[in-house]
Amino acid sequence: MTPLNERPTIGFMTNNVSEDGFAAQMWPGIMEKAKDLDVNVIAFPGDPLNAPDMYGRQMNRIYNYVNDSNIDAVIIASGMLSYHIGVSALNRFVESLKPLPVVSISEKLEGTPSILVNNTVGMKNAVSHLIEIHGIRRIAFIKGVEGVRDADERFAAYREVLQDYGIAYNEDYVFQGNFIAPSGIEAVNKFVRERDVRPGAIVAANDDMAYGAMEQLRRLKIEVPKQMALTGFDNNRETEFLIPPLTTVRQPVYEQAVMAVDMAVRLLRGEEVPEKVLLPTELMVRSSCGCIPRPVTLVGEPVKPSIEGCDNIPETIAHNLSAVSAPCPVDKSELQTLTRHLMESSPDNPSENFLESLRKLLVRSKDSEKELMNWQRLIILLRNNLLNIHRAERGIIPGFLEDSLQMADIMVGDAIEREQLLLILDQRQKSIKILEMIEQLSRTLNMDVIFNSIKNKIIPATAIRYLFLSLYDLDAINEAEVNGLTSARLHLRIACRENEDLLQGKSSITYPSRYIIPKEYLPRSERFTMILLPLFFMEDQFGIFLFEYGDFSWNLYNTLWHRICTSLKSSLLFSSLTRAESKLLKTKEELEKSNNKLETISQRDELTGLLNRRGFLTIGSQNLDIAANLKKSGHMLFIDMDGLKAINDSHGHDEGDNALVQTARILETTFRETDIIARLGGDEFVVLTIDTNEPFIEVASNRLKKNIKIYNQSSAKPYALSLSFGFIFFNDPHARTIESLLKEADQKLYEQKKIKKTGTSGE
């Protein structure tokens, strides 16, 4: 074997690192073998290639990182990956991964070492078990999706077994399902209610359909297995916990994974590996077929002597344990001591020593559920051996020994129960931890605070040794396309390696997005098992998240990861909201300024179209200058509408406005083109005339009165217009300003009004 210079990293493209589904054992297989062979693993848990939905496409962006910058070889769950595209397209995809060495699990790929499963043998074992062990001959079958290899092979195996045992094939006993639980329900209804065939057993082509069938049988009050046996295929996690536990066929996914890691490492070493490996399946006999669990049937079974001889109890026990494929939980000398202590006890000398050493050994075995279950078998075998020894005395074990053995049973049972309760407690505590982390992450909308909570709270709480988080250019996120890389650069924002913050106060480190993280930040001496996940929310892809897969279950990591995604999205939303709001504020300020400016530069009165005060001052003062240059005289008139307020009050503002407009028109017709007319505001108007002599005012005044009269006569309005004005004449324009003229004219108007008033009251 060629040794490898550096510890290689194996990639694993899968859709499942969780505890569920038939492939659940694949990831543990990868992890454990990688540990054995001392290689690193990075899992890329995505969706099938060419996923039709946005979520799937977003997940699959992590596949972009499956390249020789990050890993040295890749294992692909090819059945999953090819789901939408088929095997031939998958071949092309694998081609694109070159020069990476590739190992395929579950589909045969051209030129790629592939590890496959033997469906036929598994199904044959299940059906023959029902016939041989339980004597059932009327066996119904629920088929999987027609045309799918797994379904067809399993059905063919069923028919073959029937033929082997000379049982006639009957179509009434077959139901076409599609691998999902409702098929199981329909099948049971079909068999029991419609066709009334009452089979002795139902064989489902997978576990999901078996669940459905079990549920429906329970509803119909048909007892499994007493009235009808049931088997499945796949060995999903839940099958063990059903009541009764489901007899099923285990797919060797764990072994496939182990072999895949082994082959990948051999490829890296340049060794030859087989093109195709076919692994056998295993029948998991539980209770739904009618079997009694092994630990129960094992009690009192005649001892099968080991090769060396039957008088050595420890030897025999070890031998018998291996026969039920259970490794002995203690070594030979400990077993010998335990046995000796049991044998030495007598009615006068109770079995304290035996129980005490058993107690100690059990304490040592805690933390391993499997080992404790083997203890149960060990105690049974110990008794079986005693039975064997005492067989000469009519098979009676002395009562005190039986008592000790019963106590041993209880102690083992207690240990198993305690272990289980501790596991439940542990699971709950971990869930609470995750809940606390979610709570932590829900307390902020600030991205830096989020990163700090991950660094300072989450990493210590989860004991994750390696955790890295990188973001794409944030500006690019909003315009991101769903396919392809978002940006060419990544910014490393969290880099924690064994309690060390590798960024050391820097806010980020930028690197090309071909890399998951820059090589120098990867764990150095320690071997690692990590998972790469994309960070995204709907169509926005923010970055990537790489972390050590530690003690928690996938569900908990998954919940945490989702929360990080959502928190990042919220913080991005919040900052864009803040940006929009501050921009809005700025825009509003600018708008206000503009409006002010607009007002300041506007020269005309919007309502009447006359000049406004500003326009009047500009043009008026220019004309006044000209008058000064030419030494011309002129008039300034200040005009006030009478009764505008009354019009507004009794006829509404529209009428008031109309009166103002009409007044403007009257003024325009009254004065000359060269005279400057303006509305100063409210009901005040002014007129500046240049080159007018004193008598002009008489003429103008008469013309104004006349025009008003004409208007009032022709107007159908319920009110009459009336104007007052004051004026001044000037022949010294150089000594005047427009402002002083205005003021004086205003003063005159005021006097005029006063006279008018007293005049009126005097009448």
Added chain:
Amino acid sequence: MDATAEAGHNLLIFPAIGLNAPDPDAARFNIVLDFTPHSRIDGLLIASGMIGNYITHGELNAFYEKFQPLPMVSIGIRMKKIPSITVDNLSGITQAVTHLVTVHGRKRIAFLSGPQSNEEALVRLEAYRSNLRKHGLPVDEELIYFGDFRFQSGYDGVYSLLKKRKIQFDAVIAANDEMALGGSTLLSDMGYTVPDDVAVIGFDDAEVAQLNLPPITSVRQPVYELGGKALKLLLNIINGKENQRDIILPTQLVVRESCGCPSRSLETIKHNVVRECQGNKAVKKEELIERMLTAAAVTDKKGLRKVINRLEELITGRTRTSSLHTDVYNLFQDFLLKKTNSEKDINKWHILVSLLRDYFLLCSNSNPDDIPLIDTEFHKIRSQVILVIHQIHNSRRNQLATDFNELTNIITKLNSSVVLTGTLKAIQSDLRRIDINSCCIYLYEKDDTDSRPAKPAIPEKAELVMAFADENLYALYPNGGTHFIRDIFPNPIPTDRKHAYVIKPLFFMEDHFGFMIFELGQTTGIIYETLWLEISAALKTILLFRDQKAAEEKLKKALNDLEAANRKLHDLSQQDELTGLYNRRGFMILSESRLKLGKRLKQAGILFYGDLDNLKEINDTFGHQEGDWAIAQAGYALKRLIRPNDLLARIGGDEFLILCMDPKKDWVDNFNKNIAAELDSVNAASGKQFSLSITFGSVLFRHDTNLSVDKIINQADIRLYEQKKSKKGGRDK
């Protein structure tokens, strides 16, 4: 909850944390308490122990005062004016002390107390003191340590007794199990053996205590009964059957191994009621079975008698060849599966199996040949018990994992849409999978004021965005309508539907934006808590998204307004930004009035139309900034040349207009020369690589001209063109 369901009443749960709790979110958690004084409630059960953890008795009284005259029952703390249900702390401690003194002969008993501020803790401490006296033992204050009910304080407490106070003791009673565990852990860490060196007794009978090695002897509080009894009392008060009354529920010492007692299940193998009755003819078979069932604390005695009878038939009636074990297996499997949901305690099963075994071995009239067979059968039964219990626990574990799976699915869906309707619709059917069969979500209307109240408050009305119960969807955004919050339930959900609802505020940081009401199911609380947090966060995201969209919309509108204003500004502006001269618009307005006045004053005028000679080249070669400089300089030069009342404008690009009324002849004649001189001096001073020059065309007009300004400008433009041509021509020569 179970009691409410049985009694056929509805239950609303307002989960809160301690009033005045130091948690920064406490106020927002506890806002649910503000919902309570509403019309839908007939009576209140208040977990005073929790609510009152951080406040004084007086403040707690005041809190109750708020809800008068609603019928109320206080759980955990005795109140002056309110009926209460409490547990008998005194008797619990009495049993513990008495057990240690009389059964195990312990004389130096240390006490790990709860905090001095906690009422229950003080009751337990006082019970400890009085019981020592009762047994004639001295009360040594050195043996008392005040912890805070947490594991660590138990650990620290025993450490302090051993190492700091260096005090001798042979037993520890802790005011709760957490501290007992901490103490026990320290003892083993320091090399002491529990219970041989020091006996330990806890309080609460928590699951973790049972899992310790050795399992902790503890005082069981009837927590479950507490709820049921409290409800019954409340109902009686509501119905006027009972009023002021305090109920004290008994506690019970659960003896395990940490006090020095042997494991009961192991002990039963050797010493049990059956063996005691061996050979005692006076005890009839029926009576023995009855005693046996009582000793095993069997609840379903009838069912078990059937099993015993059947087992007897099987054992005595068997033939050597028949397969006994399958029948026994089936018999027990049925019974076990039926009972294990309520009887999860494996010890109880072991004790029962031990009793049955002895019954069949010793008391049945069985053949001695049957003895190995009976023992074998009971071994099998034990294996079976272990497997079934194992399976039950595994299912529990599996259930939590499955629930988390469902939760993850919901969370994924929650986060797959930022549209309220979509999100709510997506989760609606999934909530049922974690056993939430009814749920309503309300959102407050967003007020535009940015001022947030210091203390969150519940508005009068809220918008119902989702309401469903069982298969029926009663409301979904945006058609849920606005409801008065005091109704708590939206009208569409039938009020006759029996329910146990939890009311939780929805908030994210300081933003309290609504609340949700959901029906509690069988799933564990962690799932519901996580879900609630996630729903809060998801809704916050949606609201943020909505706010952000609204802000963007507003921004867009504001930008439009700004643009319009700027356009108008530009339109109205009479000045050129670059040179500060009039622009075309300004020139047109003013020139018109100037011409009119000129006409009246019989003034002639002249209009110049000018154009920079090489602006394009300057722009192209030196950049626009230089071009702008050139324009501005030309403008300033022209300005220097004209009289204050002459009109000078830049009308775009590099074009200038000048209108002079009543011009002097020699000024007109020298105009071109003068401007050239001005520019020369600019050129000389600038140090630029280009020089400025300008060409003008001009039109003189009389005061009585009929030409409009436009026309005059046109004519000047033509002149300019000619000038340029001749200038170019001249240069070409």
